[in-house]
Amino acid sequence: MRILHISDTHIGKKDHYNKESLKIALKELEDDDLDMLIHSGDLTQDGSLKHYEKAKKIFDKISIPHIIIPGNHDKRSGGLSLFKDHFGSPNGVFESQKAVVIYVDSAVPDTDIGRVGMVKYDMIKEALAEYCNKSIKIVVLHHHTVPIPKAGRERNVLSNAGDLLELFLKGDVDLVLSGHRHYPNVHRIENTVFVNAGTASDKKTRYGDINSYNLIKIEKKTLTVRTKRIDGSKEKKCFPRKDKRVFYDFGDKIFRVVHTSNTFVSSSPKFLQTHFLNALKIINSLDCDLTIHCGGVVEEGINQNYELAKTYMEKFNVPIIYTPAGRDINYLGYELFKEYFGKMLQSYSNEEVLFRGVSSAQYDSPEGYIGETQKEELFNELEDQNRSFKSVFLHHNILPIPHAREKGLLEDSGDFLREIVNKRIDLVLTGTSSHPSAMKIGETVVVNANSMSSVYQRSRYGNSFNVIDIYEKAIVVYEINSLWGNRKILGVWDRNS
Amino acid sequence: MNKAAPNFYDVDMPIRSFITKRLIGVRSKSSVQEAAKKMVEFNTGSLVVIEDEDIVGFITDGDIKKKVVAEGLKTDMPVKEIMVKELITADISSTIKDVLEIMAEKNIQHILIDEDDDIVGIVTFRDLIDIKRQKLETYISRE
Numbered sequence: 001m002r003i004l005h006i007s008d009t010h011i012g013k014k015d016h017y018n019k020e021s022l023k024i025a026l027k028e029l030e031d032d033d034l035d036m037l038i039h040s041g042d043l044t045q046d047g048s049l050k051h052y053e054k055a056k057k058i059f060d061k062i063s064i065p066h067i068i069i070p071g072n073h074d075k076r077s078g079g080l081s082l083f084k085d086h087f088g089s090p091n092g093v094f095e096s097q098k099a100v101v102i103y104v105d106s107a108v109p110d111t112d113i114g115r116v117g118m119v120k121y122d123m124i125k126e127a128l129a130e131y132c133n134k135s136i137k138i139v140v141l142h143h144h145t146v147p148i149p150k151a152g153r154e155r156n157v158l159s160n161a162g163d164l165l166e167l168f169l170k171g172d173v174d175l176v177l178s179g180h181r182h183y184p185n186v187h188r189i190e191n192t193v194f195v196n197a198g199t200a201s202d203k204k205t206r207y208g209d210i211n212s213y214n215l216i217k218i219e220k221k222t223l224t225v226r227t228k229r230i231d232g233s234k235e236k237k238c239f240p241r242k243d244k245r246v247f248y249d250f251g252d253k254i255f256r257v258v259h260t261s262n263t264f265v266s267s268s269p270k271f272l273q274t275h276f277l278n279a280l281k282i283i284n285s286l287d288c289d290l291t292i293h294c295g296g297v298v299e300e301g302i303n304q305n306y307e308l309a310k311t312y313m314e315k316f317n318v319p320i321i322y323t324p325a326g327r328d329i330n331y332l333g334y335e336l337f338k339e340y341f342g343k344m345l346q347s348y349s350n351e352e353v354l355f356r357g358v359s360s361a362q363y364d365s366p367e368g369y370i371g372e373t374q375k376e377e378l379f380n381e382l383e384d385q386n387r388s389f390k391s392v393f394l395h396h397n398i399l400p401i402p403h404a405r406e407k408g409l410l411e412d413s414g415d416f417l418r419e420i421v422n423k424r425i426d427l428v429l430t431g432t433s434s435h436p437s438a439m440k441i442g443e444t445v446v447v448n449a450n451s452m453s454s455v456y457q458r459s460r461y462g463n464s465f466n467v468i469d470i471y472e473k474a475i476v477v478y479e480i481n482s483l484w485g486n487r488k489i490l491g492v493w494d495r496n497s
Numbered sequence: 498m499n500k501a502a503p504n505f506y507d508v509d510m511p512i513r514s515f516i517t518k519r520l521i522g523v524r525s526k527s528s529v530q531e532a533a534k535k536m537v538e539f540n541t542g543s544l545v546v547i548e549d550e551d552i553v554g555f556i557t558d559g560d561i562k563k564k565v566v567a568e569g570l571k572t573d574m575p576v577k578e579i580m581v582k583e584l585i586t587a588d589i590s591s592t593i594k595d596v597l598e599i600m601a602e603k604n605i606q607h608i609l610i611d612e613d614d615d616i617v618g619i620v621t622f623r624d625l626i627d628i629k630r631q632k633l634e635t636y637i638s639r640e
Contacts, residue, residue, distance in 0.1 A: 129510060129511050132511045132513050132589070132590050133590045135613070170513070170514035171513065171514060172513060242615070242617075243518075245518060245519060245520055245615075245616065245617055245618065246520045246521075246522045246545055246547065246552065246616070247519065247520070247521060247522060248521065248522030248523055248524060248545075248547050476539070478540070487540040488540075489517065489519060489539065489540070489541070491519060492519040492521070
């Protein structure tokens with residue numbers, strides 16, 4: 001199957017719309033092998049009748065099957081009804097013999113934010129169930145699910161991106177197509193490829209980039225994305241369509257790390273003491289080399305909590321290193337954290353492994369941010385270190401977490417994620433939003449921890465922590481229930497070669 | 498007679514979103530003891546058996562108990578000798594209900610899932626009942 005994927009054409013007046021660029025993109029349709037065209041939104045500049053009429057004239061000439069969804073610009077000034085009049089339903093399912101394309105309007109009228117409400121979420125879920133036998137499953141949304149780099153002031157993803165990401169991965173969606181940020185980007189998470197198109201014909205491009213579009217080829221064993229810019233330059237990324245499912249050769253185990261978060265130590269009922277003490281007993285029996293606490297050590301950054309936390313944390317029989325959450329450093333916590341648990345930036349290394357902490361917490365705020373300066377220092381330092389396994393840990397998540405909205409997502413997650421993937425960092429540990437998850441993006445395994453011992457947790461299996469076993473040839477992530485010690489595998493992946 | 502479906506999940510849901518997509522394997526010439534060690538290490542009750550990169554069999558902790566320990570046989574015998582060669586599988590498009598029915602009919606608690614003739618995952622009876630467990634836990638752990 002071959003798809004021409006364009007986005008953000010912004011058809012309208014000359015000050016925005018570069019019609020010559022769109023002509024170059026649509027010239028690809030002369031290739032007889034193309035099966036369909038997908039436009040992932042922002043068809044028009046301002047959703048006005050004039051712009052819709054202009055767009056209609058252009059797209060009426062297309063003879064192959066095509067899907068066009070609205071973006072935020074198309075819904076300006078009540079533009080949705082005009083979209084429907086000219087291009088039909090903004091949501092739906094297109095079915096061919098082998099493929100299904102589920103397309104959903106993610107724009108919220110008169111704002112730039114993206115959202116897929118519960119009704120549309122269920123629509124995608126039901127469509128994925130109904131068409132689960134199709135060998136190619138594609139979802140189209142205007143807004144991005146995975147943070148993208150260089151996105152300027154609006155960095156964040158769809159407000160319920162975590163729920164959608166989980167749905168796409170569980171439903172074995174092959175391809176998710178989006179636009180919106182006018183910057184082409186491709187990520188592969190597990191078996192799903194997330195493709196963001198740049199703008200095909202808006203003069204507003206980012207970081208000196210020029211107009212571009214994607215040509216996507218899906219074959220039995222591979223999925224190839226070619227990003228073509230209007231100057232004729234191309235970038236190609238090719239991915240296998242099925243990831244490795246059977247693991248039997250692990251080599252020797254080289255390191256075991258416990259990964260925990262949101263212990264919430266306090267004298268309030270939000271701190272579950274029994275859970276903490278049981279988890280502690282289990283961790284101390286696990287023969288692990290290191291514990292990493294990804295923040296939320298105390299419920300609030302006050303002295304009595306820190307005193308209590310210190311007595312609890314001293315019971316661990318393995319070294320623990322920490323990175324704070326916002327709640328750890330509010331009130332007097334900024335001073336107390338250092339007094340009781342050491343430096344803000346902590347790390348551990350031996351001859352083979354390196355775990356480097358990153359400070360993402362801001363006091364009196366749940367928001368997370370790394371910043372350019374810290375990011376540069378971090379990656380320079382990681383590059384200088386000669387270790388076969390490099391890991392970074394921080395409180396805020398860098399991929400969206402289910403049931404958690406986007407509030408725990410690092411503000412500059414798009415840029416950070418891109419760098420992590422490009423530098424092939426082996427492992428990233430995070431600890432916001434109390435939902436256990438583990439997934440591989442590019443060559444990097446990203447693991448989030450549930451709350452180990454607070455009432456606020458989001459795992460249907462109860463409070464938990466993670467254990468990560470690093471073998472010579474593989475990495476295995478387990479979720480372990482705090483109360484009972486039950487262990488379940490969250491993921492197994494080959495180590496980077 | 499139509500029986501009421503359990504209320505904790507829709508039994509007509511495709512099994513695809515419930516499967517464990519990672520399978521732990523053991524080589525066919527490995528000993529039964531090595532297989533048991535792997536089950537302990539990865540906390541799993543079953544392993545796929547591999548020969549030349551292909552899945553040629555399946556072994557559960559129950560097989561080790563019944564076919565080796567209870568019979569007084571030595572655990573250094575190869576896995577190949579006790580593995581189940583005829584794999585019981587369910588297609589990835591099956592519903593939870595289909596899978597439960599196969600489990601009941603064959604009297605098994607682990608079932609391999611295939612898609613286009615490839616094994617792509619596993620579902621265990623435990624996976625399906627685990628979903629219900631948290632309510633019990635919340636009740637027990639009230640402080």
